[in-house]
Amino acid sequence: MQLRLFTCEVLYSGMGIPRSPGAIVLSDELVVATGSPEELQQMYPQAVFAGHHKVIGPQVANAHTHLDLSTMPFMEKPYTAWIQEVIRFSRSGQRNLDAALQGLSEIAPKLGDIVTEESVMEFLLQQEGLQGVAYWEVIGLNPEHADKIFQDTTARLRKWRKMERPNGMKVGLSPHTPHTVSGKLMKLLAQFAQAEGFPMQIHVAEHPAELEFHTTGTGPLAESIEGFSGLKTREILGHDNGPTVVEHLDLLGVLQARPTLIHVVNVTESDIQRIAAAGCPVITCPRSNHALECGTFQWPVFARYGVEIGIGTDSKASGQTLNVLDEIRFAQELYGEEVPLRSLVRAAVKGNYRILGLQVPFLRRGEPVQNVHFWEF
Ligand SMILES: [Zn+2]
Known part of the structure; x- marks a missing residue:
């Protein structure tokens, strides 16, 4: 299974304070980990760098x-x-x-x-x-x-x-x-x-x-x-x-x-x-x-x-x-x-x-990759 590592200016998992800079490791289907770029590079050396983005977070409302x-x-x-x-x-x-x-x-x-x-x-x-x-x-x-x-x-x-x-x-x-x-x-x-x-x-x-x-x-x-x-x-x-x-x-x-x-x-x-x-x-x-x-x-x-x-x-x-x-x-x-x-x-x-009375979709280990949105602006 190929893991992919994305880095970004701001990572928001839907919980706590957004992280800056941030990173996320994804498998084909799931979120594997979120953290700082250094942390995740060390923890997942096998992950392929897949790009840098402005913001990675849930879908905006x-x-x-x-x-x-x-x-x-x-x-x-x-x-x-x-x-x-x-x-x-x-x-x-x-x-x-x-x-x-x-x-x-x-x-x-x-x-x-x-x-x-x-x-x-x-x-x-x-x-x-x-x-x-x-x-x-x-x-x-x-x-x-x-x-x-x-x-x-x-x-x-x-x-x-x-x-x-x-x-x-x-x-x-x-x-x-x-x-x-x-x-x-x-x-x-x-x-x-x-x-x-x-x-x-x-x-x-x-x-x-x-x-x-x-x-x-x-x-x-x-x-x-x-x-x-x-x-x-x-x-x-x-x-x-x-x-x-x-x-x-x-x-x-x-x-x-x-x-x-x-x-x-x-x-x-x-x-x-x-x-x-x-x-x-x-x-x-x-x-x-x-x-x-x-x-x-x-x-x-x-x-x-x-x-x-x-x-x-x-x-x-x-x-x-x-x-x-x-x-x-x-x-x-x-x-x-x-x-x-x-x-x-x-x-x-x-x-x-x-x-809007909605539940925020979290980006954390085990969540589907469909929850992950790359915000470009
Ligand atoms: Zn108005």
Whole structure:
């Protein structure tokens, strides 16, 4: 039996801290050993050197995307202008199953997808080979509509839960953002999700205009939302302006439901402490944040407070591709020494798998070689 030795810049076995540099010895069918290159060269002198790779690890997962925007062109413009493009795209009827199927053909089969069409939800739940969570997106600015939307949402989620397959995608819930979902509805949804065990993702403090919307009730987002809805920011929030986006969610008791918070770029250190204390994981989408002029996710601060970090591409319309390895390459350029490649790799595997409620496949002696993935970027 011929053994092969591979070396790499980072080796992640799915357990503990990723090793740098790393190595792995494989037989034709199984993982024989993982360790440092020197260790494994000494232990397996008969193994043939078979190549050096950037990263060797389990298959990556993509914790946050919007498959139904996969046919919308990639655009770099400020968040508030980009959202208008999304609204136009949605109204044109193109945010549909065809767009989602296009996205599915380009993405790793372990994913967290934000779903806006019933046909997409039903397709994802029935599709063999996919794992992760399909989060049903809910929008509802007007607190007067909260009860009706809530009833409708709970009925849908309960119906879809019955369609889940044993090893397939699970149904989740995504109250879109704290500025597009009234405080009243947000609270109802979070209580429901917590009580019935539906995983949640919420877009939080993506762009500086959101923080302004919450704290002062002014700025481009507040103006545009007031313009089309006739609602003041405090009517949507259910309290006076002042609290940050994260403080607002905490006031409503939403953080207690431990939703996954997406983006969390425009947050203070005390917000990050609140997120850590509540035990909420977060997902960063560095390329999307860059394209929409949102600012930079404070990775080192979140890491210092021990927050579980995952990494997603967001949609192709703001992240350009659905490949998490592209995201990691961009994050390396963005953070340099501040965030080591080891941390990015761990986020793309353990962070993402945990957020999606999946078991991380281990690379250890006796595991099948199919679990071993060579990441090139
Ligand atoms: Zn998103």
